[in-house]
Amino acid sequence: MGQCFSSTYATVEVSPNEVDKELPEIERNSYIFSDGIGKITPDLAMEVAEKLQLTVNPPCAYQIRFAGCKGVIACWPGNNDGVRLSLRKSMIKFESNHSILEICSWTRFQPGFLNxxxxxxxxxxxxxxxxxxxxxxxxxxxxxxxxxxxxxxxxxxxxxxxxxxxxxxxxxxxxxxxxxxxxxxxxxxxxxxxxxxxxxxxxxxxxxxxxxxxxxxxxxxxxxxxxxxxxxxxxxxxxxxxxxxxxxxxxxxxxxxxxxxxxxxxxxxxxxxxxxxxxAQQKKNVCLVQLVRSEYGAHDEKCIKLAELAATAVDFPKTGKIVSMPPHLRPKLYPDFMGKEKYQTYMSKKILGRLYRLIKDTYDKDVEEASSDVTFLPDDIPYDSALEIPGSTDFISDAWAHKCSYDRQLNALLGQYKEFRQVFDKLGPNFDQLSADEKNGVYEKKASAWYQVTYHPSWVKKSLEMHKVDGAGGRH
CATH class of the missing domain: 2.40.40.20 (Barwin-like endoglucanases)
Structure with a gap:
């Protein structure tokens, strides 16, 4: 049932005679090497890209929902037999006559980060x-x-x-x-x-x-x-x-x-x-505790067992199999980097503990400096006058109003998207009719104005005066 509630983009309609649901599976040693992967012809892939406005850099594969099927379809030349969408048995979860190709996501560059x-x-x-x-x-x-x-x-x-x-x-x-x-x-x-x-x-x-x-x-x-x-x-x-x-x-x-x-x-x-x-035969935080607590790290026998339990727990929505935590695997101490203040903790000597304390010490130092009585003058702030461009003065009052709003709502980050969206909405209903160069010109002027009210010494001075009136004072 969860498949029906996936967030998708409806794109093109694919007729039944253009769909092959019998693409052979590649199976060996009880494994399905082709599990969840199908094919889409280049012409149909381009139609989908056009619907998604991705023609500048068309994706080569899409994660889809289609007529009870789910999985990924990769762009691959067809056989000139009229078939534009090829699916495998492993992709079919239930039968449906729905003929709209729905897209969950597509291939694109995404930065990777260590966790x-x-x-x-x-x-x-x-x-x-x-x-x-x-x-x-x-x-x-x-x-x-x-x-x-x-x-x-x-x-x-x-x-x-x-x-x-x-x-x-x-x-x-x-x-x-x-x-x-x-x-x-x-x-x-x-x-x-x-x-x-x-x-x-x-x-x-x-x-x-x-x-x-x-x-x-x-x-x-x-x-x-x-x-x-x-x-x-x-x-x-x-x-x-x-x-x-x-x-x-x-x-x-x-x-x-x-x-x-x-x-x-x-x-x-x-x-x-x-x-x-x-x-095939087989709690995240608990496993991590054992990983850093054990002398043997990820090779520890308890860690291996916890990994197996975690794998089973993750599949609960599909299998309905509930995992219970054996008492002997429950941690009695938590490493400091997990921030479990309500529990007994210890200073982890593993790399995660060292990385955590480096960041924490840096943060604590910054907070201490920010909360101290250290004073600074507006002229102390680096300011690049080259970012003042002709026409930006038309946006100064608007930029200053938003700068004040930003200062007052700095911690309300979730509300900032609406603020920024309103900035561009105010440019007028005809904004979308401007050429790309004209749009960039407006963007540059507005960005310059926002930069000026944030970093120019005179505006910084004005901002500090307002904070003193409001009782804020100090750095911001």
Missing amino acids: RQIVTLLSSLDVPDDVFWKMQQRMISKLDRMVVDTEVAFDILTASCADQGNTAAIMLSPVSSPKQNLTFAACWFSETKKNLQVIKGFVVVAKNPCLHPGDIRVLEAVDAPELHHLSDCLVFPQKGDRPHPNEASGSDLDGDLYFVTWDENLIPPSRKSWIPMDY
């Missing part, structure tokens, strides 16, 4: 703790500098922007390859698809939640020119004893996102994967 589970497992696989420590220190340094260095700020923003992808870790959707001899492939394009970047060599692949050391897969990425039309996605092979997606947290090909990194520093020294857990 507690991935860091813990990589550390257990002998990635030096110093690697994570240096990565965090570099990030803290960049965040400190971005308020005074425009180049650093630009680099941080573009690294997190889907249209300007430039990173050594990304989140990708999976598809399956009909090439039997393909070891593993991952590739993605730039925004214009003119500069193809194919990732080759060892990579780390994981899918959250990942609790078992075998959930971290060390694979070899290869260049397959005939698959270059598949971008922003993983292409898994059909060969082997077990599907790679299934090895990674018991996943499949029906739309899960995978963390992928080719950063040499994050590749386990052994260049090999731990034996994957058998998810």
